[in-house]
Amino acid sequence: MDKKLLDILVCPVTKGPLTYDKKNNELISKSAKLAYRIDDGIPILLESEARKITGKK
Template sequence: MSESGRTDPDATPPETETGPIDRRMLEALVCPMTHATLSYDAERQELISKAAHLAYPIRGGIPIMLEDEARKLD
């Protein structure tokens, strides 16, 4: 994924514990708080909202886009 939060259409789909994440889904998702684009952290299995300073978890290949479930970023 680029720094703009958009994915490269020719790149291999990101992997989760349960397999690849649908690239179209990643492109469609935005932060529910700020409506800003998200970046994908494969190592932590999170979608990062720099605008909201939150990291939304991905569990079982499903992004959990709830503020109460998000981790606050420093």
């Protein structure tokens, strides 16, 4: 994930920062507890498409 792009993108729900999860190829919003997938290098920043993050791993 391009660092410049990551600095610009925000969570569409909370408008907070996103972090890149390289292992799962997702952008994580810790405040919203959502993970947004990245398809072919394009972040899918739709709440309806996001995966809910639980406290357990």
